[in-house]
Amino acid sequence: MADGEKIAFADGRWNVPDNPVMLYAKGDGIGPEITAVALAVTDAAVNKAYGGSRRMEWKEVLAGDAAVEKYGSGLPDETKALLEEYRLLLKGPLTTPVGSGFRSLNVTIRMMLDLYANIRPVKYIPGLESPLKKPESVDMVIFRENTDDIYTGIEWKYDSPEAGKVREFMKGMGINIDADAGIGLKPMGRAKTERITRMALKYAIDNKRRSVTIMHKGNIMKYTEGAFREWAYEVAAREFADSVVTEADLSAKYNGVMPAGKVLLNDRIADNMFQQVIAKPELYDVVLAPNLNGDYISDACGALIGDIGVLGSANVGDTGGMFEAAHGTAPKYAGKNVANPMGMIKAAELMLTFIGWKEAAALIDMAFERAMKEKKVTQDIARLMGVQALGTKEFGNALVGYISE
């Protein structure tokens, strides 16, 4: 048993001790190498930021190939029990078998811990090869709703008996659906919209972000995406009126000048949002999106900084979170000490942000910027910069060195 204490969750608050037990799973492929570096860099950042008064008590859980080998299951009962108990996990990438029947481990963990928000920060690091002219203005955090929308999987094949029944039912409502059409349902609920809005607004306020933009297609899907927009504005007015100013209020009450210390709330129609983030990324900060829009815009924004290998992402709920790199297991690089650990370190940095250890998170950002400036990078970036590459471990040591100076 680890020596640390448990993080307690009550009334939407996370009470974090100075020595929290933090679960980690090394993952498959390049997972073990990049996870080892992520733990070392996190430890160095925590130690430097708090002078030894805080410490992460890492506890390993088995998941993926290693778990199958030992227990015959990718997510054994022992791992599930620890997840139920400690509720936070830093997770290396896991192999998803193609075409096999079992549900992805990510989805299982997400459902177990009710992780309803998928969060992906996208910030340019000078030195990366971005397709944009002014990539330094890209600094966004996307909050994607994770449990609602068409991802609920309610759909029927065009020639199934169920599709036939739905067609009949709709006929009774005066609506004809073509006999050769597959049918899907898109539920979008008030409670699910409200909780992710609350999380995004709270994040924006706590982290002193400038704005939150609701991305929706409410002009076409009025009672789903349109309602998402309305409910989000309602939460802001009801619960965050002291800290949030809407775009309408900005011109009506503030003469277009944003009052200091407040967060601007606005909304954009989804198709417009895609061109906005490419043409004027400096105008966008936190993006709040329903499930499908969020899926698309997360990757599109990721591409703006030139390398999704350096991105981390989080799945977070009111009582837990799972933090991981945006990339997969990159099997061809496994065991060769060449993989880039930045995505995994970013995941650990996100975890630090969510437990409120922001000073440690900031040290990691500083180390990344310095490494890029000094061209201390792994092969994936070195080949673009035309410089000698560092191995995974050596790159990690360089980061620990910058942090500990």
Ligand code: NAP
């Ligand atoms: P991938 O593992 O992300 O790798 C695709 C390519 O991206 C690699 O060949 C490599 O490109 C580059 N790359 C990714 N991560 C890198 C890193 N850390 N350092 C250097 N280069 C990196 O995607 P995939 O090949 O489609 O998927 C492999 C397995 O991962 C699959 O089983 C998939 O299901 C799983 N996966 C898991 C997760 C997760 O656990 N969250 C997410 C995505 C995929 P170059 O060849 O150009 O060098």
